Amino acid sequence: AQSVTQPDIHITVSEGASLELRCNYSYGATPYLFWYVQSPGQGLQLLLKYFSGDTLVQGIKGFEAEFKRSQSSFNLRKPSVHWSDAAEYFCAVGDSSGAGSYQLTFGKGTKLSVIP
Amino acid sequence: DSGVTQTPKHLITATGQRVTLRCSPRSGDLSVYWYQQSLDQGLQFLIQYYNGEERAKGNILERFSAQQFPDLHSELNLSSLELGDSALYFCASSASGRANTEAFFGQGTRLTVV
Numbered sequence A: 001a002q003s004v005t006q007p008d009i010h011i012t013v014s015e016g017a018s019l020e021l022r023c024n025y026s027y028g029a030t031p032y033l034f035w036y037v038q039s040p041g042q043g044l045q046l047l048l049k050y051f052s053g054d055t056l057v058q059g060i061k062g063f064e065a066e067f068k069r070s071q072s073s074f075n076l077r078k079p080s081v082h083w084s085d086a087a088e089y090f091c092a093v094g095d096s097s098g099a100g101s102y103q104l105t106f107g108k109g110t111k112l113s114v115i116p
Numbered sequence B: 001d002s003g004v005t006q007t008p009k010h011l012i013t014a015t016g017q018r019v020t021l022r023c024s025p026r027s028g029d030l031s032v033y034w035y036q037q038s039l040d041q042g043l044q045f046l047i048q049y050y051n052g053e054e055r056a057k058g059n060i061l062e063r064f065s066a067q068q069f070p071d072l073h074s075e076l077n078l079s080s081l082e083l084g085d086s087a088l089y090f091c092a093s094s095a096s097g098r099a100n101t102e103a104f105f106g107q108g109t110r111l112t113v114v
Helices: none
Strands: A003-005 A010-014 A019-021 A024-026 A032-038 A044-050 A056-058 A064-068 A073-078 A087-098 A101-106 A110-115 B005-007 B010-013 B019-024 B031-038 B042-050 B053-057 B064-068 B074-078 B087-094 B109-113
Touching (some): A003 A087, A024 A073, A044 A056, A044 A073, A073 A087, A101 B031, A101 B042
Antiparallel strands (some): A003 A024, A032 A044, A032 A087, A064 A073, A087 A101, A087 A110, B019 B074
């Protein structure tokens, strides 16, 4: 069965500093990978996705992620964090068990705090 | 705004009761998914419907059921509620049921069982 591990439960960074959130996945085939962000009291917003091709993918709000098959990782990065980036971030892998069936398996999330 | 609408936003009910959560998917999306988010379990997939048919089932309790109607909206029914059912329930939708599909999430329904 597929699984996603986000090793860091909580990360605190200073505004303007760089950010890297770690994600490791376990999946038998080619993974479809996603990063979602959840602000307090809000739903999940898709930041970026990897389906195939270029292993460095760009997303919204200045985020990027790099897929590394050899390390089973899909880490999220941002060169300069803004106070508005404070939120919880979820890595997910998409899995299809048959025709027309689909589900996302999420990691436990990483809560990001930003110090002004 | 993702285009996925969930009602109600908040729900407080007593143990043993039954509630219905409603989801309207994005216009044109045929797949609807339900997820439960709780502090101890995180985000858990419950069930998927595609164009009215159940397509995938996750960690959904027997006390819970769902359906997707001809107009593609979906309802999640939770019965014999227990304190542990308190959680944030998300609905998501996508255009297809394939794995390389972007799912759009609603704002969620926060259920509190007292």
